[in-house]
Amino acid sequence: xAVPFYGRASAAVFSPLESxxxxxxxxxxxxxxxxLGLLPDAEQLPGELDLAGIFGVSTVTxxxxxxxxxxxxxxxxxxxxxxxxxxxxxxNGVGHLAQRRLGRFSLGELRDLGxxxxxxxxxxxxLAARRSSPEDADRLxxxxxxxxxxxxxxxxxxxxxxFHIEVAAAAQSxxxxxxxxxxxxxxxxxxxxxxxxxxxxxxxxxxCRAVVAAIAxxxxxxxxxxxxxxxxxxxxxxxxxxxxxxxx
Amino acid sequence: xxxxxxxxxxxxxxxxxTAVSGLADQAFGLTERIAAASAAGLAGKDAPRRAxxxxxxxxxxxxxxxxxxxxxxxxxxxxxxxxxxxxxxxEWFARDADDRPQRLVTHSEPQAIGFYDYEHLxxxxxxxxxxxxxxxGPYVDYLCTEEYTLTFTTPVLVDGRxxxxxxxxIAVKNAERVILxxxxxxxxxxxxxxxxxxxxxxxxxxxxxxxxxxDVDFTEIPASHRIGDxxxxxxxxx
Numbered sequence: 300x301a302v303p304f305y306g307r308a309s310a311a312v313f314s315p316l317e318s319x320x321x322x323x324x325x326x327x328x329x330x331x332x333x334x335l336g337l338l339p340d341a342e343q344l345p346g347e348l349d350l351a352g353i354f355g356v357s358t359v360t361x362x363x364x365x366x367x368x369x370x371x372x373x374x375x376x377x378x379x380x381x382x383x384x385x386x387x388x389x390x391n392g393v394g395h396l397a398q399r400r401l402g403r404f405s406l407g408e409l410r411d412l413g414x415x416x417x418x419x420x421x422x423x424x425x426l427a428a429r430r431s432s433p434e435d436a437d438r439l440x441x442x443x444x445x446x447x448x449x450x451x452x453x454x455x456x457x458x459x460x461x462f463h464i465e466v467a468a469a470a471q472s473x474x475x476x477x478x479x480x481x482x483x484x485x486x487x488x489x490x491x492x493x494x495x496x497x498x499x500x501x502x503x504x505x506x507c508r509a510v511v512a513a514i515a516x517x518x519x520x521x522x523x524x525x526x527x528x529x530x531x532x533x534x535x536x537x538x539x540x541x542x543x544x545x546x547x
Numbered sequence: 548x549x550x551x552x553x554x555x556x557x558x559x560x561x562x563x564x565t566a567v568s569g570l571a572d573q574a575f576g577l578t579e580r581i582a583a584a585s586a587a588g589l590a591g592k593d594a595p596r597r598a599x600x601x602x603x604x605x606x607x608x609x610x611x612x613x614x615x616x617x618x619x620x621x622x623x624x625x626x627x628x629x630x631x632x633x634x635x636x637x638e639w640f641a642r643d644a645d646d647r648p649q650r651l652v653t654h655s656e657p658q659a660i661g662f663y664d665y666e667h668l669x670x671x672x673x674x675x676x677x678x679x680x681x682x683x684g685p686y687v688d689y690l691c692t693e694e695y696t697l698t699f700t701t702p703v704l705v706d707g708r709x710x711x712x713x714x715x716x717i718a719v720k721n722a723e724r725v726i727l728x729x730x731x732x733x734x735x736x737x738x739x740x741x742x743x744x745x746x747x748x749x750x751x752x753x754x755x756x757x758x759x760x761x762d763v764d765f766t767e768i769p770a771s772h773r774i775g776d777x778x779x780x781x782x783x784x785x
Contacts, residue, residue, distance in 0.1 A: 464689055471745075471757030
């Protein structure tokens with residue numbers, strides 16, 4: 300088989316397209332959300348038309364995805380008035396759902412995702428330190444407080460996600476913000492598997508405060524370092540988690 | 548050859564102020580009409596409901612449909628607890644990717660993912676605290692437009708009671724398109740900044756949109772360089 304050579308500059312253009320089909324991507328996104336408790340039991344999903352609009356896919360694709368989720372017992376669809384699709388948390392818990400997705404990644408791939416996330420989080424924090432007004436720093440402090448006070452694992456995950464989003468917004472860069480959202484969907488959902496217990500929560504709260512302090516002090520170097528460390532800690536925890544799960 | 552730095556002239560400043568004021572007038576012209584429509588719907592009601600805000604849509608949607616004006620989203624944001632049938636509510640419309648006006652859908656349940664908690668955000672807090680119109684931004688509006696945005700808000704009062712804000716969003720890239728000719732025409736480097744010294748737009752590659760100018764003390768800027776009473780002003784760049 301001939302391997303075409305396009306040169307470095309064209310690499311992105313001719314890289315393979317996302318290998319999953321559109322409907323598989325929708326299934327994965329909704330399964331992740333159910334596994335993480337972001338979509339709690341009995342929550343009603345938006346209608347097919349709305350889902351199609353939100354994900355930017357056709358209603359046929361949405362219907363395909365919902366039928367897969369239905370066959371896996373993750374949603375229940377009721378007809379008629381007050382009908383719609385409702386989340387069904389599986390009786391044996393959500394751990395195995397997330398585990399199944401995590402199991403597809405090698406340790407090296409997880410490390411690689413962590414490297415990219417650290418680069419984005421670090422750059423966002425460094426720019427936020429250069430560009431944050433005292434008002435921005437106050438807002439970050441409030442989000443860090445919400446994280447510190449959160450008790451339930453899913454509330455902690457939401458607060459952690461919100462903190463990353465706020466830092467990316469404080470960098471004043473819509474593109475870094477969008478990259479943050481993309482990475483949260485791809486990798487944050489995995490990181491949160493190993494996040495939520497008291498131990499990890501204490502560590503994340505500490506590192507959050509370190510990022511806020513550096514941004515408030517307008518110190519880009521310290522902010523970058525603290526944000527990179529924060530992602531490195533999360534990634535290390537996830538890798539440890541996968542290693543321990545494999546043993547059982 | 549040494550380049551002689553030209554001084555900023557009164558005409559340079561006036562051109563930029565006129566361009567920025569023009570944007571603000573368009574946005575606040577709309578928010579005033581939204582405020583009037585909301586207040587009329589809420590007046591005299593002890594327990595108002597979402598349906599009482601029906602007059603907002605016919606004000607906003609035709610305005611957004613006019614592609615020649617820069618506002619891309621607008622509406623009324625209710626104070627929490629104001630409405631009987633929603634704890635939090637945005638009667639809000641925005642252009643979609645095809646430039647068609649659409650109603651904004653958000654969760655109003657605080658527990659739901661995607662819940663839109665606006666009661667600590669500056670575009671809501673400042674008009675509530677001061678009773679005055681406000682311009683927020685430039686900022687990354689991750690709750691609604693997901694773009695770099697300016698938000699213009701006007702407090703809505705009914706019988707002296709704060710009921711929410713009427714707002715209008717203008718994307719920074721659209722604001723820049725309007726301001727840039729005046730910036731280009733200037734004989735010296737200058738920037739439009741907000742009260743934090745954050746640059747909205749400038750004619751210098753070294754001082755870009757979103758950067759903070761550290762040496763700006765907004766209270767020291769003369770009225771001749773301010774944009775009316777708004778937290779925006781024209782400053783020379785060193």
